Amino acid sequence: MTDLAAPPASPPGPLVDAQGRRIAYLRLSLTDRCNFHCSYCAPAGPEGCGDALTRAELARLVRIFAGAGVRRVRLTGGEPTLRPDLLDVVRDVHGTPGIEEVALTTNGHALASLAAPLREAGVSRLNVSLDTLDPERLHRISGRTASLDRIVRGLEAALRAGFASVKLNAVVVGGENEGELGDLTRFAWRHGLTPRFIELMPFGTGRPVPTAEVKQLLAAQGISLVADASRGWGPAHHMRGTSTVDGETLGGLVGFIGAMTESFCDGCNRVRVGADGALRACLGGRDRVPLVDLLRRGASDADLADRIRGALLTKGERHQMADGAGGLLPMIGTGG
Numbered sequence: 001m002t003d004l005a006a007p008p009a010s011p012p013g014p015l016v017d018a019q020g021r022r023i024a025y026l027r028l029s030l031t032d033r034c035n036f037h038c039s040y041c042a043p044a045g046p047e048g049c050g051d052a053l054t055r056a057e058l059a060r061l062v063r064i065f066a067g068a069g070v071r072r073v074r075l076t077g078g079e080p081t082l083r084p085d086l087l088d089v090v091r092d093v094h095g096t097p098g099i100e101e102v103a104l105t106t107n108g109h110a111l112a113s114l115a116a117p118l119r120e121a122g123v124s125r126l127n128v129s130l131d132t133l134d135p136e137r138l139h140r141i142s143g144r145t146a147s148l149d150r151i152v153r154g155l156e157a158a159l160r161a162g163f164a165s166v167k168l169n170a171v172v173v174g175g176e177n178e179g180e181l182g183d184l185t186r187f188a189w190r191h192g193l194t195p196r197f198i199e200l201m202p203f204g205t206g207r208p209v210p211t212a213e214v215k216q217l218l219a220a221q222g223i224s225l226v227a228d229a230s231r232g233w234g235p236a237h238h239m240r241g242t243s244t245v246d247g248e249t250l251g252g253l254v255g256f257i258g259a260m261t262e263s264f265c266d267g268c269n270r271v272r273v274g275a276d277g278a279l280r281a282c283l284g285g286r287d288r289v290p291l292v293d294l295l296r297r298g299a300s301d302a303d304l305a306d307r308i309r310g311a312l313l314t315k316g317e318r319h320q321m322a323d324g325a326g327g328l329l330p331m332i333g334t335g336g
Helices: 055-067 086-094 109-121 135-142 148-161 180-188 211-222 289-294 301-312
Strands: 023-030 072-076 101-107 126-129 165-174 195-201 224-227 237-245 248-257 270-273 279-280
Touching: 023 055, 055 289, 055 301, 072 086, 086 101, 109 126, 109 148, 109 195, 126 148, 126 195, 148 165, 165 180, 180 195, 180 211, 180 237, 180 248, 195 211, 211 224, 211 248, 279 289, 279 301, 289 301
Parallel strands: 023 072, 023 270, 072 101, 101 126, 126 165, 165 195, 195 248
Antiparallel strands: 224 237, 237 248, 270 279
């Protein structure tokens, strides 16, 4: 078994890609299993590689990435809360020298019982997916196992647990949820959350709604928006909004991720390792490096670091999602 307490690798210099962009953010998928079947993520079903990286393999990869300058790790899926050893994985990542922040993306289904343990284990920021406040629409988008009541209870538990940030992620699907963006925004603000609206990417089914149209829909639904310079680690840009409905005045930030119409590639600082153990320098790219094979064939930390650096030096200037989904890994395998 790999020694989880081994010292970090020390390859020369920080991670950079072919465009000279500094890579300091690792998105690490813990599983490609999910208890939801979202149309834009896993339209063909939840099954995938089925052979996820072990806890020791995950810890070793994080140690190598941290030694090369990665400072933030986001744990994703599939649905990461399905891993029985999730809290141990979080503790390993949080305790890795050089890692400054651990975040997690979840559908919220198990969050009511896991929020406090996750916070104690070292997660400081959460993204929770919620595309609609209508239970029947939630079933259409995410499957019959999705429960609005359970997700809301999970959000409430997360707020009680004291996370530094809880974001509400909504993928905007034309013909489904674009009529309730204002209600989603007010719901988020009312609960102390930051709503974020994500353009549909070409991984599943549904009609995309461009970010410019999303802003128009918000304005028509009672959300006044002004520019804001707030930026985080990820690709979202933010605006500050207010709303007064039935005498209730609310306000806060609104995030937008316009992968298809408002490219965020210039500021990309991320690299992904999928649930299949493959490194993907770009979510919208087609090249993969099978790190799992190297791990299991006894490659040294230096060899793994060299392969990671080499993969980043082939990363394109822009993602290839506009070229269609052919060759792209389904969203469920990368965590987005």
